[in-house]
Amino acid sequence: MGILNQPAIGDEKFALICQHQQENNNNPEKITMSSKNLSTIALHAGQVPDPTTGARAVPIYQTTSYVFKNTEHAANLFALKEFGNIYTRLMNPTTDVFEQRVAAIEGGTGALGVASGMAAITYALLAITRLGDEIVAGNNLYGGTYQLFHYTFPKLGRIVRFVNSRDPPSIPQGNYAQNTRHLH
DSSP, X not given: OOGGGSOOOOHHXXXXXXXXXXXXXHOTTSOOTXXXXXXXXXXXXTOOOOTTTOOOSOOOOOOSBOOOXXXXXXXXHHTTSSOOOSBTTTOOHHHHHHHHHHXXXXXXXXXXXXXXXXXXXXXXXXXXXXXXXEEEEETTOOHHHHHIIIIIHHHTTOEEEEEOTXXXXXXXXXXXXXXXXXXX
């Protein structure tokens, strides 16, 4: 199956992740935007020192898979009855700290870290658009973004209308289609 045929994250999994992030944000040992300044949050949010070693730095977990305590533990993780690591593509403790820091800096309840700017653009625009929605974009985009908008998004049912960004008077001002969801 190609990536486009993969099932989206389910509502239950999303709710569980949000609950986990909210619990971490409410943990008095965790740093929040209201309690510290930006530089402290950027360095320390989402992580507490290791209780065994006292190490302050976030460990880098270079693993793809995790050990389950027993078959019941594994079943509970996959059934989303319990929060925990299943497979690195779904979540990783190192990435979790990064996401919690971004959420704390931005004042959000959660964040999603992705591997590239192109993935971030794709996720963000697929989240705010539906089949038949329109994106209005300048015609002098970076090559990868132009390819995404010109070839990929139409295959996903999104309409992309390019405007001449070097001629601002030709760009419609506030006169967009009802289904326009993003100006890029």
